[in-house]
Amino acid sequence: MSDEHEHHHGHEAPEAVDAGSQALAEALGSSFAIVKVVMLLMVVAFFGSGFFQVGPSEKAVILRFGKPVGEGKGALLGPGLHWSFPYPIDEVVKIPITEQQTVQSTTGWYFTTPEQELSGEELPAGASLNPAIDGYAITADRNIVHTQVTLHYHIDDPKAYIFNFASASNSIQNALNNALLFTAAKFNVDDILTRDVAGFQDAVLARVSDLTEQAHLGIVIDNCQVKSIAPRQLQDVFARVTEARQNQSKQINDANAYRDKTLLAAAAQASAITTQAAAASANYVKAIQADAKAFTDVLPAFEANQNLFAQQKVAETMALVLTNVQDKIFLPERADGQPRELRLMLNREPPQPKSATANP
């Protein structure tokens, strides 16, 4: 009211005032237009700031007033351009994850630098292990082994994995380290290195599964690989044990082969002996029976005239013998009736010539 009153009193130069207020109104009008444009730009900028990009190896979750939008795996936004309300309504959390995650244990292996791992060249091992840099596990029989586990897993429950753990992958890595120590503590060195490599790996996997399930990390383990070696300081002596064990089994294999061969040969010989005996025995019996039959057949003739039968038989036999015999020498009786003296050279083979030059 008082303003109006003052206004009323100030009507001394209406034209000048009109011109002035007009200019002011124009100025106000144009600056108000600028303000409007700026306001519009601010609103556009506000909503425009809601665009965000998700890279190829990451995912994003939109939090609306702090709560994730979407349930389970549906809450994860893949690579591409997305829009959300700007802060303070929505907030975007980006997580650098791929479909399959890989984590490796850190405390079971001797010291190497990444460059050495790439080049495959390592520093020679010292006489002892430095606790500050060299990792290892102590086995049930109080030996020292180097062992390393690589775990592949995927995220099953993103809400648990992202919002319950500041660094889930570090928690998993700790579980891996613990699993190696725990499992090595139950196994003897030879089981870890040679005798039960698969059993050791399974036990490590079982321990990791237990720990990650107890902690509700929200992951599913795809597989794990464990590699273990003897301390580098003892590589040669461990290799010699392996070699000695291989020799041992080779010796036993050779002995088994010898046994098989010997027993087969013995069995064959035994079978030949019995077969021969059986055949000989059967032949003998048959021959005797044939003789008996022949005897019975000729008995009446012999009894009828013994002399004639004998003569006949001898003559018959001699005829047969003489056809078979190679050399037949007939010595007529000496004129004086005395027996002849006969000298035999009992050497059927002709004497060998002494040599070709001696007897051309």
Added chain:
Amino acid sequence: MKRNSLTIIIGAVLVLIFALLLFVFQVRQSETAVVATFGKPTSQNYDQPGAYFKWPWPIQKVYKYDQRVQNFEDKYSQTPTADSGMLLTSVYVGWRISDARQFLQLFPGDPSVSLPNAQSQLEGMLRTAKAAAVGRHPLSDFVNADPKALKFDAIENEIEQDVQNRLRTNNFGFELEFLGFKKIGLPESVTQTVFDRMKSERQVLISRAENEGKSAAQKIQSDADAEAVRTIANAQANATRIRAEGEAEAAKTLPVFQQNPDLAVFLLRIGALQQTLNQRATLIFDERTPPFDLFRNLPTNAPSH
């Protein structure tokens, strides 16, 4: 009129946005928050995600904490075991703020200051609990092939319970989610003696493998030889039995020959003659041998006596 209403809408949106920024704060899924009015924490913990009202600064200030499980590990340190060995151990824990209000009271200031303070408290408790637990057990409780004698889990539980109890007693506003050994090792000088022992154990294994291989192979071979000899001896015994049976069978025909032993002998002799003079034989005979005695009385050119 149309232009004016658009202007008003835009203005209202802007006012709303500024009001939101001033009077509303968000608590994320992963966070817990506590509001302090002129520096004094209010009684409420905001541990559920959502948007909440506050008076603008400097009346009220919001302290937000990560409510997630955080990883922490203590230093790799050497402590004596119950059997006076030395063991190097390091444990990892997962811990989380469970009561933001309590946490703010005990560890005041921004999280960048208060979290390291809390962690150093935690480290102290871990060190004490770990040394006590390791000191109660011999090395055979840490590594053992017998699952019943192995106390690995039990030792971890002892440390965790100890720290958990201390946290509860002091009401620090944070708690442990899990605890485990991250590293277990031996002092550097001990590793060398372990290597020496391992080496001599390996030597024993080498000579054992060599000797066992040799003796096992020898045993297999001599067993096989004995078995072979036994098999052949059995076969020979069998053969003798078979022959004896044959002879017994043949003997049954003996009465036939006994009807006339003279004929039997005669036939045997004839048969023997036939068999001996079968091949490659030289027969020398004179006139007395039948049937050449036929030549005897023939006239010859020999001088007569």
